[in-house]
Amino acid sequence: MSGDDGFKVVRPPWAENAAERRRITPTGLWRVRVFVLMAAVLLAAVASAEEGAAKASDGTHSGKEPLGAETQSVCLSRSHAKHGNDGNSHAKRGNDADGTADREGFQVHGVESPYQAxxxxxxxLRPDRLEEGRRYPVVYVLPVEAGNEARFGNGLVEVKRQDLHNKHRAVFVAPTFSHLPWYADHPTDPEIRQETYLLRIVVPLVEKQYPVQANTDGRLLLGFSKSGWGAMGLLLRHPDVFGRAAAWDAPLMKNKPDQFGMEGIFATQENFEKYQVTKLLQGRAVELQGPNRLVLTGYGNFREHHQQAHDLMMRLGVAHEYRDGPARKHDWHSGWVEEAVGLLLHP
Known part of the structure; x- marks a missing residue:
């Protein structure tokens, strides 16, 4: 029997029954081949995705971006955001992936991640007016206390009081931490991984949700006391991720974890030394002899630490901005923030 296109149609024995006959032509065979090819491509794509996920889970980091955006796997809480006596109020119920506005005008994202308890x-805090198509630098305002405690004030509130988000046309971000923040990963407790939380959760979420510069020059760090230590350590450990860091009145010369709640975060001397600022400065000295990427401004409780850190950087040839004073109260609201932000954004 010949088909309409002139080719002979051969029917297998099982197709001889009239009710089961199907016309088998070269056109039909071509369609089958296309279907098989598409199935093979799909299977290859699935295998590639699984391999990529396996590589991502090993925690390696070799590029110039944060350690890996894991916000897709993080639970973004929809519950009310309750704040302490830091000038913030209840956040309205909503989708925290997009943020919910609180009384201070901050967008609040509730997060649950495997790196925090x-x-x-x-x-x-964004500029009041965002220009279409513009990307803004981000200043990470690093807290000195756990949760929403505010014994030493509130950094983001101070930024807004000074209108720095509008003066400098920048986005300011303040994450919270479940434990006293020293910006380190505990060697054994998976729920005290502060460095990993910042790199894998906070930075990727901000860069996904807001029109910000997703590059080294666009990521800046601001802190004092514990978070001044953290700002310095984060840049020194990840100079390909963060562009500049400013520390005010921080215990930069500590050489063992024996004060200020360090023990509960670092746990061991060996782990502490991975984050020790003086050791990191020595290890990064050659890389940091170019433009100023480190800022030391003023003091309250730790003048000697800043003086000694400045002397060490001078000996090592590390470029930095240094201000010896004036003396101020050890607090977010004592007048040092405006100068430090200016030096960060306009070196």
């Missing part, structure tokens, strides 16, 4: 928050 329980719910944490990421607060964001």
């Amino acid at each position: 329980g719910r944490t928050e990421i607060r964001v």
Whole structure:
């Protein structure tokens, strides 16, 4: 029997029954081949995705971006965001992936991640007017206390009081931490991984949700006391991720974890030394002899630490901005923030 296209149609024995006959032509065979090819491509794509996920899970980091955006696997809480006596109020119920506005005008993202014990928050302060197509630098305002405690004030509130988000046309971000923040990963407790939380959760969420510069020059760090230590350590450990760091009144010369709640975060001397600022400065000295990427401004409780850190950087040839004073209260609201932000954004 010949088909309409002139080719002979051969029917297998099982197709001789009239009710089961199907016309088998070269056109039909071509369609089958296309279907098989598409199935093979799909299977290859699935295998590639699984391999990529396996590589991502090993925690390696070799590029110039944060350690890996894991916000897709993080639970973004929809519960009310309750704040302490830091000038913040209840955040309205909503989708925290997009942020919910609080009384201070901050966007509050509720987050649950494997790197922190329980719910944490990421607060964001944007310029009042965003220009279409423009990307803004981000200043990470690093807290000195766990949760929403505010014994030493509130950094993001101070930024807003000084209108620095509008003066400098920048986005300011303040994450919270479940434990006292020293910006380190505990060697054994998976729920005290502060460095990893910042790199894998906070930075990727901000860069996904806001029109910001997703590059080294666009990521800046601001802190004092514990978070001044953290700002310095984060840049020195990840100079390909963060562009500049400013520390005010921080215990930069500590050489063992024996004060200020360090023990509960670093746990061991060996782990502490991975984050020790003086050792990191020595190890990064050659890389940091170019433009100023480190800022030391003023003091309250730790003048000797800043003086000695300045002397060490001078001996090592590390470029930095240094201000010896004036003396101020050890607090976010004592007048040092405006100068430090200016030096960060306009070196």
